[in-house]
Amino acid sequence: MKNHTRYRRLSERECQKLHWASLEILERTGARLHHQPAIDLLKKAGASVSDGNRVRIPSTLVENALNTAPSEITLYNRHGEPVIPIEGFRSFFGTGSDCLHILDHRTGERRQPLLQDVVEGMTLCDALPNIDFVMGMFLPEDVPRMTADRYVMETMLHFTTKPIIFVTTDLAGCVDAVEMAEVVVGGPQALQQKPLTACYINVTSGLQHNEEALQKILYLSGKGLPSTYIPVALGGATAPITLAGNMAIWNAGCLVGLVLSQLNRPGAPFITSGWGASALDMRTTVSPYVEPEKQFIAQELAHFYDLPMFAFGGFSDSKLADQQASLEAALTLMTNVLSGSHLVHDLGYLESGLTGSLVQLAICNELISWIKEALRPVEINDETLALDVIDKVGPDGHFLDNEHTLAHFRDRWYPTLIDHNNYEGWIAKGGQDLGQRAAARVTHILAEHTPEPLSPDIQKRLREIVQRAAVQ
Known part of the structure; x- marks a missing residue:
């Protein structure tokens, strides 16, 4: 999903201070690396190595990366x-x-x-x-x-x-x-x-x-x-x-x-x-x-x-x-x-x-x-404002049987697990809590949904890789 509403907890300045702190840790304290090719790669690029595998990384390598x-x-x-x-x-x-x-x-x-x-x-x-x-x-x-x-x-x-x-x-x-x-x-x-x-x-x-x-x-x-x-x-x-x-x-x-x-x-x-x-x-x-x-x-x-x-x-x-x-x-x-x-x-x-x-x-x-x-953007235009419809219905009418309602009621969000029934409707459907409804949906999906299979040839080749690893 694309978010149109962002919350910020840190300022750019605070991010910069955390960044500088991390750079100082890498340059001053360093880190232990337990793989010689990685140590060699960093050393060749300008990092210093002491005590066998304690690597101190200059900030220029971070900025370049x-x-x-x-x-x-x-x-x-x-x-x-x-x-x-x-x-x-x-x-x-x-x-x-x-x-x-x-x-x-x-x-x-x-x-x-x-x-x-x-x-x-x-x-x-x-x-x-x-x-x-x-x-x-x-x-x-x-x-x-x-x-x-x-x-x-x-x-x-x-x-x-x-x-x-x-x-x-x-x-x-x-x-x-x-x-x-x-x-x-x-x-x-x-x-x-x-x-x-x-x-x-x-x-x-x-x-x-x-x-x-x-x-x-x-x-x-x-x-x-x-x-x-x-x-x-x-x-x-x-x-x-x-x-x-x-x-x-x-x-x-x-x-x-x-x-x-x-x-x-x-x-x-x-x-x-x-x-x-x-x-x-x-x-x-x-x-x-x-x-x-x-x-x-x-x-x-x-x-x-x-x-x-x-x-x-x-x-x-x-x-x-x-x-x-x-x-x-x-x-x-x-x-x-x-x-x-x-x-x-x-x-x-x-x-x-x-x-x-x-x-x-x-x-x-x-x-x-x-x-x-x-978080979906709100669509505000002549059709959604419905000013002509509001004027036509007036203060004494209702919108239940209005064509505008028929055209747009499906635009609203309707849940699949969250319950929006009244109490009697909830009881009629079993009086289940959210966990019970979710379990029932899982059972239904597993019974009805069949994922698209791989071809037999690809299945065979994957099985060969698994079996090869098992005997090594």
């Missing part, structure tokens, strides 16, 4: 159609990945997920109109753990035509995922020109860059494929507890990925993080997802840099798809749209990212529909 990184990236669907133009203040929505549990929509049971749950999740995403891209949702327990990412990638490619953001355990999984996507779209050049996929790269922290993350950013940028680079910054643990210090160290980590991608291949598509400054709840040591403190800030920096961003919302720290889950999903979706977040993932997450729920995902789809309508 900001000048070469593209400000716009487009993701395509399976048919090669441009469906996610990442630019300006447009927001697109998708799921998350790798939940360790699923809240079963049929039984309400919290259990370990299976590959069939990924199949059903993709089928649901394929049918929901406000889900723009997909991620793997669940970490299935019934396939080999070390190659589970290949099974999930195969499932995503088969059960939806929508763009995919994939997560892999290591570089080998990333290479296999890219190969699968190339098989589906027609080869490496076709994938580079019209990317169906992007990779979500997890980084240990702002100042600790793990080998797998560095390997992936070099591999993907070298191929000219889009990827995110997302360091963790936990206030009170891996970053200062203060909001500004937390954001500065997290942003410094993002800039490390940016510099590496652009040194490796100037102009490589890079997606920065649209969130940061998470902190431990010092009462429980849990890292909650839905914190009000960090809202809007990372998005401001992404817009300050004019970079595409990977944000998150539509989730909850609740353990159930209950009132808390709905209000936290609504708040985080609205803050993301108002801040102009680009790729908003983790819809359907519960329990601070440990559990996924198809019911919660269906509710998020409804919430997005509401938000889109609430």
Whole structure:
């Protein structure tokens, strides 16, 4: 959706101060990089290296990278159609990945997920109109753990035509995922020109860059494929507890990925993080997802840099798809749209990212529909003002049987899950709460919707890649 109403929490001056702070961290403190080719690349460009892998990056490398990184990236669907133009203040929505549990929509049971749950999740995403891209949702327990990412990638490619953001355990999984996507779209050049996929790269922290993350950013940028680079910054643990210090160290980590991608291949598509400054709840040591403190800030920096961003919302720290889950999903979706977040993932997450729920995902789809309508530009013209109609009906008439009403009543927003009945009408339809209605809709979609299948030949080639990884 294109946002016409933007809220700003930080001024340009405040963004500049955070940027300067991140540059000072990189030049003065430096970061540890656990991959020699990445260290060598930075050293050759002018970074200093001490203590084996502690790299200090001069600000000129950051500024150069900001000048070469593209400000716009487009993701395509399976048919090669441009469906996610990442630019300006447009927001697109998708799921998350790798939940360790699923809240079963049929039984309400919290259990370990299976590959069939990924199949059903993709089928649901394929049918929901406000889900723009997909991620793997669940970490299935019934396939080999070390190659589970290949099974999930195969499932995503088969059960939806929508763009995919994939997560892999290591570089080998990333290479296999890219190969699968190339098989589906027609080869490496076709994938580079019209990317169906992007990779979500997890980084240990702002100042600790793990080998797998560095390997992936070099591999993907070298191929000219889009990827995110997302360091963790936990206030009170891996970053200062203060909001500004937390954001500065997290942003410094993002800039490390940016510099590496652009040194490796100037102009490589890079997606920065649209969130940061998470902190431990010092009462429980849990890292909650839905914190009000960090809202809007990372998005401001992404817009300050004019970079595409990977944000998150539509989730909850609740353990159930209950009132808390709905209000936290609504708040985080609205803050993301108002801040102009680009790729908003983790819809359907519960329990601070440990559990996924198809019911919660269906509710998020409804919430997005509401938000889109609430922020849609108002059409004001002679037809919509209806002054002649008002004059004709006058103060003593009504508009129920007026032709103008007949012509325009469908222009209003009508919900699919939110209840607008009176009490008697609600009782007549079963007296269900929102969670029950959402569960019923999930069941209906899974029974009725059939995603467009891949050709038998492509299915066979994807299966060969998965099996090849399983025997290595």
